[in-house]
Amino acid sequence: MSQEDTETDFGSRGEDDPTNDDMLVETDISDSVGSSQSTTRRDTIVRAEDINVWYDNDQALNDITMEIPENSVTAMVGPSGCGKSTFLRCINRMNDLIDSARVEGTLSLRGKNVYDADVDPVALRRRVGMVFQKPNPFPKSIYDNVVYGLEIQDKGGDYDQIVEESLKRAALWDEVNGRLDESGLELSGGQQQRLCIARAIAPDPEVLLMDEPASALDPVATSQIEDLIEELAEDYTVIIVTHNMQQAARISDQTAVFLTGGELVEFDDTQKIFENPESQRVEDYITGKFG
Numbered sequence: 573m574s575q576e577d578t579e580t581d582f583g584s585r586g587e588d589d590p591t592n593d594d595m596l597v598e599t600d601i602s603d604s605v606g607s608s609q610s611t612t613r614r615d616t617i618v619r620a621e622d623i624n625v626w627y628d629n630d631q632a633l634n635d636i637t638m639e640i641p642e643n644s645v646t647a648m649v650g651p652s653g654c655g656k657s658t659f660l661r662c663i664n665r666m667n668d669l670i671d672s673a674r675v676e677g678t679l680s681l682r683g684k685n686v687y688d689a690d691v692d693p694v695a696l697r698r699r700v701g702m703v704f705q706k707p708n709p710f711p712k713s714i715y716d717n718v719v720y721g722l723e724i725q726d727k728g729g730d731y732d733q734i735v736e737e738s739l740k741r742a743a744l745w746d747e748v749n750g751r752l753d754e755s756g757l758e759l760s761g762g763q764q765q766r767l768c769i770a771r772a773i774a775p776d777p778e779v780l781l782m783d784e785p786a787s788a789l790d791p792v793a794t795s796q797i798e799d800l801i802e803e804l805a806e807d808y809t810v811i812i813v814t815h816n817m818q819q820a821a822r823i824s825d826q827t828a829v830f831l832t833g834g835e836l837v838e839f840d841d842t843q844k845i846f847e848n849p850e851s852q853r854v855e856d857y858i859t860g861k862f863g
């Protein structure tokens with residue numbers, strides 16, 4: 573199964589040329605920051621333009637404009653309630669499921685506005701997978717968890733091969749090979765989260781949204797998930813919300829700092845954000861002076 577299978581849903585791949593030289597990531601990276609950074613220039617895959625979101629009369633996001641390059645890890649950081657999860661849910665239109673939510677602006681996936689009337693949100697979510705904070709495997713076998721997305725999308729293919737491939741990509745195959753018919757709920761928390769990642773990547777999405785995927789896990793499981801995220805960015809565009817500054821510094825190529833009021837204050841290479849941010853408010857937040 574190739575990503576090209578889904579291409580026709582929203583226009584051709586890579587039609588957006590990068591226009592921002594900031595996407596060129598510098599070499600000479602310090603040990604602690606952005607170990608996944610590279611010198612590759614990447615096309616924009618997700619572009620937000622003047623995104624505003626309200627829940628009833630309360631504004632949660634205020635004029636968010638940003639371009640996210642493909643095959644990289646983008647971290648969203650900021651204090652509680654600043655709109656990080658709301659922004660993540662704009663990308664795959666999960667906010668559609670919240671009655672009080674209203675989204676204005678343009679959110680493009682490879683140049684096609686996902687809020688256009690002709691976009692089917694279910695087809696969109698095939699291309700934009702999501703992993704949540706708390707591991708949430710279904711009360712089904714490990715195998716059935718992985719193929720779940722394929723089945724509800726009526727997607728054909730060699731399921732055995734897809735299960736093996738997805739579990740290998742999620743770094744879980746070696747631990748569950750031979751017991752695929754056991755319940756996903758019998759796995760440890762860290763294994764459950766890797767199972768959820770396998771489930772999210774089985775339909776071969778282009779973008780993987782992760783909302784604090786390691787915050788419910790112990791340090792060993794967290795480290796495994798972090799390693800995995802860096803590997804996944806070779807094939808997918810990963811956009812991750814995290815409260816953990818060290819985690820953002822370790823695994824992301826770009827970091828977006830949201831602050832109170834639903835404002836995107838700074839978005840830049842992770843190294844720049846952590847070592848030399850433009851905004852004093854960002855520096856204060858990063859260094860723990862507030863938030």
Ligand SMILES: Nc1ncnc2c1ncn2[C@@H]1O[C@H](COP(=O)(O)OP(=O)(O)OP(=O)(O)O)[C@@H](O)[C@H]1O
Nearest residue numbers: 627632650651652653654655656657658659670672
């Ligand atoms: N379903 C909802 N209904 C009403 N208001 C909501 C809803 N979801 C979020 N909000 C409000 O929108 C604002 C942004 O919330 P959001 O969850 O996006 O922030 P966040 O930065 O992800 O926070 P956290 O880090 O605590 O998860 C908050 O004021 C929150 O109370």
